[in-house]
Amino acid sequence: MKEILYIQAGSQANYIGTHFWNTQESYFTYGDDEDPETCHSISFREGLNSKSEPTFCPRLLAFDHKSNFGTLSQANALFGMGDTANEQILWTEDPVEYKQEPVRKSRYQADMEELDLDYGDTSDAQLDDVRYWSDFNRLFYVPRTVQKIPDVPEWEDAEGNWTAGHETFTRFDEDTGLMEGPFRLFLEECETIQGIQIIHDASTFGGFIDSFLTSLRDDFVKLPLLVWPLLSDAPLSNTADDRRGTRKAINDALVLRSLSELSSMNIPIQSSTTWADEVCTNTYMHASKAHVYHTSAILSAHIETVTLPLRLYNAKEDIQSFVGQLSWRTALPFTELSGAFPHAGTIELDRGVYSFSSAASGPWHPIHFGRRDVTRGFSRSGITSYNEWINRSGIDDSLISSTHAAAYPLPTSFPNFFGTAMPQNGPSGILSRPRSTSVFSSIGASSETADLFSRYATFLEDCARRKISVERAGIDVDEMGDMANDMWTFHDNAGGGTDGNSDEDVRGEDED
Structure with missing residues (x-):
């Protein structure tokens, strides 16, 4: 058994994670004769609830600010119904109680209690009804999964605040015993852990995760870490009146530099604001690029698909071999996520593949140093077309x-x-929402990664030249030049200049 521990930190990360875990739950066969597609014990921990009944719950630590959890609490139907135990009030006078109105259940959560949403019934809950990532959650979690970070005061801005992220982790670890408690308990439950998969919002939890990983590496130097940093929506340009955007962009660069030292493999994800329109709106679907409920579903489909080989029943791969295949020809622990969703059989891979790490769409012809492809639901002819595309x-x-x-x-x-153009997988003659779809997802180490670092290097050089100082950004003006040099080193290690484009010329112009 090669278990994986999962870490989610931030609102967007938990939206993606909720879709991810709902998908994992759909693989459970519940006593059917059919062999399971995935090995549940890799991602789920088996334990007992408060009534000593066996349970399967995600092996997960979910971090977010308290107000973002919605109705999700450490207590639930499996592990106790009350959020806190009734306490005896030690007060001689008549107390006056002020209770905050509880968050109402989402429409989907209500439908789950009233309808059978697994066997034919559907919920009308859609975009307008989703307020929190827990609004469409289908699973129960063990209490230590839920890690509620104190909310940021209204007068402070958490986005891009690298310094505050470190301070928050230190206080939270001291108050809750995070590293020696919940984190270590999850690891000790594993027989042979293969590694940790982390997805986090860079803008709000970049500094927090940096401190978390630094603490983790003190005790687990060689534990494989597969990290998905979700980059901010800050454009890589400097304007005198956009200090907030500048701070978020600097924070992104700090996240990338930190992960280069602490993580085994990193797959940066660009903000959905940079995506091409056809990623969300095409022949087969009409998703909202402005709503995280939709964009997180698309990202989750690709992340779940491309990491599927790590969870297959009798899987021969683990995170270490997965990373090794992608990094054996490059010294840089960064790769790119690309794919086509849905792949309904008529989309040509030459044109339909989109890079979520470089925000580039086809034609897709980077120079590859290693690549891991996963297809889902391809017919025999589809696999033949895929092989021809590779050739x-x-x-x-x-x-x-x-x-x-x-x-x-x-x-x-x-x-x-x-x-309506999407092929239906429901009963014959009945128009229903599809129950499955075809997907192509890929992780690759390629020359496109170099462009990402050259843009950050140019941005930081401009900040240093203009002496732009941003409060609590975690870096002084004098240090920006050094970090720009680090980005150029990443650019070179990622194969910058190998594609015949103007990488070297661009760097030369910046240095003149």
């Missing part, structure tokens, strides 16, 4: 490995943003 690309076969798996399941919690 046309001219990539050395030794650099690519592929997994072809069953279609990606779509639980009822998944947004119903598919159009």
Whole structure:
């Protein structure tokens, strides 16, 4: 058994994680004769609830500010119904109680209690009803999964505040015993842990995760870490009146530099504000690029798909071998996520693949140093077309490995943003929301990663030249030049200049 511990930190990360875990729950067969597709014990911990009944719950630490949890609490139907135990009030006078009105259940949560959302019934809950990431959650969690970070005061801005993130972790660890309590308990439950998968919002939890990983590495130097930093929406440009955007961009750069030292492999994800419109609106679906409920569903589909080989029953891969395949020709622990969702059989991979790390769409022809592809729900002819596409690309076969798996399941919690052109998987003759779809997802170490670092390097050089100082950004003006040099080093290690474009010329112009 090679278990994975999962970490989610931040609102967007938990939106993605909620979709991810709802999908994992859909793999449970519940006594059917059919063999399970995935090994549940890799991602789920088996334990007992308060009534000594067996349970399967995610092996997860979910961090977010308290106000973002919605109705989710440490207590639930499996582990106690009250959020806090009734306490005896030690007060001689008549107390006056002020209680905050509880968060009302979402429509989907109410439908889950009243309808059978697994066998034919559907919920009308959609975008307007989703206020928190817990509004479409389908699972129970052990109490230590829920890690509520104190809310940021109204007069402070948490985005891009690298210094505050470190301070928050220190206080939270001291108050809750996080590292020696919940974190270590999850690790000790594992027989042979293969590593940790982390997804976090860089703008609000960048400094927090940096401190978390620094503390983790004190005791677990070689533990494989697969990290998905969700970059901010800050454009890489400097304007005198946009200090907030500048601070977020500097924070992103600090996150990338930190992860280069602490993590085994990192897959940066660009903000959905940078995505091409066709990623969300195409022949098969009409998703809202402005709502995290929709964009997180798309990202989760790709993250869940491309990491599927780590969770397959009798899987031969683990995080260490996964990382090794992608990094054996490059010294830089950064790769890119790309894919096509949904892949309904007629989208040509030459044009339909989108990079979520570089925010670039096809034609997709980077120079690859290693790549891991996963297809879901491809027909025989679809797999043949995929193989022909690989042959046309001219990539050395030794650099690519592929997994072809069953279609990606779509639980009822998944947004119903598919159009009528989407192939239906419901009963014959009945128009219903699809129950699964085809997906192509890929992680690759390629020359496109170099462009990401060259843009941050140029941005930091401009900040240093203009002596732009941003409060609590975690770096002085005098240090920006050094960090720009670090970004250029990452650029070179990622194959910058190998594609024949103007990488070296751009750097030369910046240095003149």
